[in-house]
Amino acid sequence: MSETSSRNEIHRFTDTATLVRATAERFVDAVVASQKARGSAAVVLTGGGTGIALLEHVRDNPGTINWAALDVFFGDERFLPAGDPERNEVQAHQALLDHVPVDPARVHVMAASDGAYGSDPVTAAAAYAEVIDVFAAERTGPLFDVHLLGMGGEGHVNSLFPQTDAVREEHQYVVAVTDSPKPPPVRITLTLPAIRSANEVWLVVSGEAKAEAVAAAVGGAPPVEIPAAGARGHTTTRWLLDQAAASQLPT
Numbered sequence: 001m002s003e004t005s006s007r008n009e010i011h012r013f014t015d016t017a018t019l020v021r022a023t024a025e026r027f028v029d030a031v032v033a034s035q036k037a038r039g040s041a042a043v044v045l046t047g048g049g050t051g052i053a054l055l056e057h058v059r060d061n062p063g064t065i066n067w068a069a070l071d072v073f074f075g076d077e078r079f080l081p082a083g084d085p086e087r088n089e090v091q092a093h094q095a096l097l098d099h100v101p102v103d104p105a106r107v108h109v110m111a112a113s114d115g116a117y118g119s120d121p122v123t124a125a126a127a128y129a130e131v132i133d134v135f136a137a138e139r140t141g142p143l144f145d146v147h148l149l150g151m152g153g154e155g156h157v158n159s160l161f162p163q164t165d166a167v168r169e170e171h172q173y174v175v176a177v178t179d180s181p182k183p184p185p186v187r188i189t190l191t192l193p194a195i196r197s198a199n200e201v202w203l204v205v206s207g208e209a210k211a212e213a214v215a216a217a218v219g220g221a222p223p224v225e226i227p228a229a230g231a232r233g234h235t236t237t238r239w240l241l242d243q244a245a246a247s248q249l250p251t
């Protein structure tokens, strides 16, 4: 998948609560607009405090989303047993998906470590790639409408950490990670080529601890050093930041 040429859009909000509220409202609008334009929408959710808080806000303020016409994917998953509270999909279900009439067949969860593919994350990653392939065959245009991303202080997005094989992956859309520097070590993740197959990529980031990596990513750092720098949408790459996270950007 080639690099896209979409430009960075920067949006700054006074504090984390305002960032979460504004992002949730934009997310609802984006889903509704995609459903209006093509009949359904496809989104990729992210874990992390900001990503889950925004889902809670969407739960309480869902606008006119047609839940039956929504495909939900996950950007990464901690490869843990089903139901483990550390799993991103468990948190997303608790925050939003258990409370709205989504079609369970359209919520595309990555396998658990005690699931259908056993404890081998490589097989589980290949199974998720197959799920994406089946979906892609039915879809025209960019694979996902919006890919939400949080970012770690060293610039990781999904489970793509600096200087790893996963962040260097140029072809496969889904890979296993077995040595994540952030626990748990075993994960499944969408890669940069998968992220770049989204029409819009939204990086939702809060806090001073992220400011240096935000500035490096927006400034065009090599993705192998700052993975977020390689997260680009087809048409839009949108940084949604609180003031603290934006504090090292040029004004």
Ligand SMILES: O=C(O)[C@H](O)[C@@H](O)[C@H](O)[C@H](O)COP(=O)(O)O
Residues within 6 Å of the ligand: 046, 047, 048, 049, 050, 051, 076, 150, 151, 152, 153, 157, 158, 159, 182, 183, 206
């Ligand atoms: O899988 C993980 O370990 C986390 O989910 C992680 O990738 C998180 O998304 C980012 O670190 C941003 O997290 P915050 O939004 O909490 O800062």
